[in-house]
Amino acid sequence: MRGLHLTADLHGCAAASALLSDAERLRALALRAVGAAGLAPVGELFHRFGAPGGVTGMVLLAESHLALHTWPELAAVTLDVYVCNRDADNSAAAEALLAALEAAFAPAHSERRRLVRGDVAARD
Amino acid sequence: MRGLHLTADLHGCAAASALLSDAERLRALALRAVGAAGLAPVGELFHRFGAPGGVTGMVLLAESHLALHTWPELAAVTLDVYVCNRDADNSAAAEALLAALEAAFAPAHSERRRLVRGDVAARD
Numbered sequence: 686m687r688g689l690h691l692t693a694d695l696h697g698c699a700a701a702s703a704l705l706s707d708a709e710r711l712r713a714l715a716l717r718a719v720g721a722a723g724l725a726p727v728g729e730l731f732h733r734f735g736a737p738g739g740v741t742g743m744v745l746l747a748e749s750h751l752a753l754h755t756w757p758e759l760a761a762v763t764l765d766v767y768v769c770n771r772d773a774d775n776s777a778a779a780e781a782l783l784a785a786l787e788a789a790f791a792p793a794h795s796e797r798r799r800l801v802r803g804d805v806a807a808r809d
Numbered sequence: 810m811r812g813l814h815l816t817a818d819l820h821g822c823a824a825a826s827a828l829l830s831d832a833e834r835l836r837a838l839a840l841r842a843v844g845a846a847g848l849a850p851v852g853e854l855f856h857r858f859g860a861p862g863g864v865t866g867m868v869l870l871a872e873s874h875l876a877l878h879t880w881p882e883l884a885a886v887t888l889d890v891y892v893c894n895r896d897a898d899n900s901a902a903a904e905a906l907l908a909a910l911e912a913a914f915a916p917a918h919s920e921r922r923r924l925v926r927g928d929v930a931a932r933d
Contacts, residue, residue, distance in 0.1 A: 686878070686885045690816065694927045730854045732869050743867045743874060745856050750867060752874055754810070754893070761810045763926060767889070769878070798924055802887060803818045 686803035688749060689776045690767040691783045697793025698760045705757035705790075706738030714789055715744050715751060722782040724748050724768070724775065748775050751782065762790050767802070810927035812873060812893040813900045815907050819886040821917025829881035829914075830862030838913055839868050839875060846906035848872050848892070848899065872899045875906065886914050891926070 704710055708731040719726050724746050731742035737758040744751040752765040766783045768775035787795055828834055832855040843850050848870050855866035861882040868875040876889040890907045892899035911919055 686818070686880045686883055686887060688887075692814065692924065692926065694810070727856045727858075727865070728854050730852050730867070730869060732851045734851075734871070741851070741869045741874065743854070743869060743876070745854060745865045745867065747858070749878055750865065750876055752867070752876065752891070754873055756810045756895075759810055761927065763810060763812075765814075765889070765891070767876070767887075771880075796926075796928070800816065800922055800924075802816065802920075803885070804920070 686769060687771060688767060688769040688802045689779050690765065690800040690802050691779055692798045693764045693783055693787060694796040695762040695764065695787065695790050695792035696760070698762055699791035699793070700789060702757040702760065705755040705760070705762065706733065706740060708733040708740045708742065711740050711742050711753065711755065715742060715753060715786070718782055718785040718789070719744055719746065719751060721785060722778045724778050724782060753786070762792070810893060811895060812891060812926045813903050814889065814891040814924040814926050815903055816922045817888045817907055817911060818920040819888065819911065819914050819916035820884070822884045822886055823915035823917070824913060826881040826884065829879040829886065830857065830864060832857040832864045832866065835864050835866050835877065835879065839866060839877060839910070842906055842909040842913070843868055843870065843875060845909060846902045848902050848906060877910070886916070
């Protein structure tokens with residue numbers, strides 16, 4: 686269960702606010718980025734809220750998950766990419782996925798965090 | 810978009826390994842705990858992998874999300890509870906949800922982290 690969890694909180698996104706409130710386009714973007722990173726989706730669910738129309742989306746991965754929340758009225762997005770590294774080191778794929786999504790939203794500022802998770806089991 | 814993201818990596822879970830590989834029971838447990846914490850689910854998706862039968866589940870919340878990954882062969886579970894605090898401070902509900910799920914899995918050890926997210930927007 687050892688893994689890497691990357692978070693990024695994006696502010697001042699230059700991406701069109703229409704993208705940030707379009708669940709179908711966000712779903713397509715997320716699945717395309719997951720595939721390009723070489724990760725394996727096993728399911729996904731996207732939900733659009735009422736006005737101002739933020740979207741919450743998640744892609745379940747064989748390696749763990751991707752989560753995405755948008756606030757079109759704030760030009761803001763938060764991203765989570767969590768990969769398990771049990772059978773292979775998926776860290777580079779996680780970094781590539783996060784970078785691709787960040788690039789799509791074109792934030793003025795991104796606050797990133799990096800959590801190494803599950804280390805106790807790795808020491809067992 | 811200011812919010813609180815709690816993670817917990819649970820090791821040595823005393824909960825039956827049958828629970829850790831039962832997507833339907835985990836879904837019911839998660840939704841019950843979300844409701845008891847006063848959070849608002851807007852969708853959920855649970856996936857069971859092949860042998861040894863780990864489960865990945867996510868509950869989309871009006872407040873952000875809950876994610877859960879199980880490794881029955883390791884008696885291990887990881888939890889994520891992420892709540893946005895834009896319209897109200899949902900921190901106590903997030904703590905209550907995490908505590909309820911931890912209690913259900915009865916870990917020998919829990920490695921917790923607490924991320925305050927989206928502060929830049931809060932300062933705008």
